[in-house]
Amino acid sequence: MDKMTDLMLQFLGVIGHLILFSVAHHQESFHRLLKDTLDPIQGHGQPGLCNYGWDISCCFGWRNVNGLCQPVCRKPCVNGKCVGPDKCSCFTGYRGPHCDEDVNECGLLERPCSQRCMNTPGSYRCYCESGYSLNADGYTCTKERDCFSMRCQFGCQFDRAGAARCLCPPGLRLAADSRTCEDVDECKEGDVCPSRQTCKNTFGSFVCVCAKGFVMATVKNSVECRDENECLTGSHTCSRHARCVNMDGSYTCRCLGDFFGDGYTCWPRRIPQSRSIHYFNYKLSKRIKPIHSSL
Secondary structure, three states, X not given: OHHHHHHHHHHHHHHHHHHHHHHHHHHHHHHHHHHHHHOEOOOOOOOOXXXXXXXXXXXXXXXXXXXXXXXXXXXXXXXXXXXXXXEEEEOOOEEOOOOOEEOOHHHOOOOOOOOEEEEEOOEEEEEOOOOEEEOOOOOOEEEOOOOHXXXXXXXXXXXXXXXXXXXXXXXXXXXXXXXXXXXXXXXXXOOOOOOOEEEEEEOOEEEEEEOOOXXXXXXXXXXXXXXXXXXXXXXXXOOOOEEEEEEOOEEEEEEOOOEEEOOOOEEEOOOOOOHHHHHHHHHHHHHOOOOOOOO
């Protein structure tokens, strides 16, 4: 009887342990399910996504927008963006729960400008006092160095030591008074133009033009100075009793056979006369008496 009782007690003990293990396992599963329901999914890399048992959907305070869970802010973020349920992240220069308050940077303890500051919506601008100029950083000011007192014609430049001197544009040089600028005659500096072209000085520069006897023309897809045929264009000054002969860059004039001269002026050649003809002309001139008018 005692043996039977011991077996019965051992059997009931095993059954009790099994029941307690099953209850503990179900409690742990219940807590894990509850945690997954309240917390977003771990490892999915997408905020606002939660487990509801076997279902996956957007968490509370989020909504599905084209397959993505987006946070919902019941009041809009005026100058910012919604980053969580009723949570705004403000742009620089704004603050407040809904990013609708401007930050007055000019009123901060650490003033952003070295001299004058003007607040603007969401930002600010720095200004300098009279006699100062704003640096490239947009914050600091440096004292202006004035060229007005030097009376430079075109402007001045400061060297590293702070000394100022007047400047001239290219093609000009500083005159003896160290204030005004005078022209540089580039045509006197040597052969600055190619062949068949001559240099013509201009104020601050120079131009190359075709030399006398040449004209600008297109030769083999390039603009060059070619010979001007003065005899063909009629721009020569030969005598009408001469023949024009064109040359490279010039021309020459030659009198015709019955004329003589330099070609620009031609005189007719006289036929030689015999002594008898000269004597006859002399006698003829003596017989012709002058006619005197009667008073």
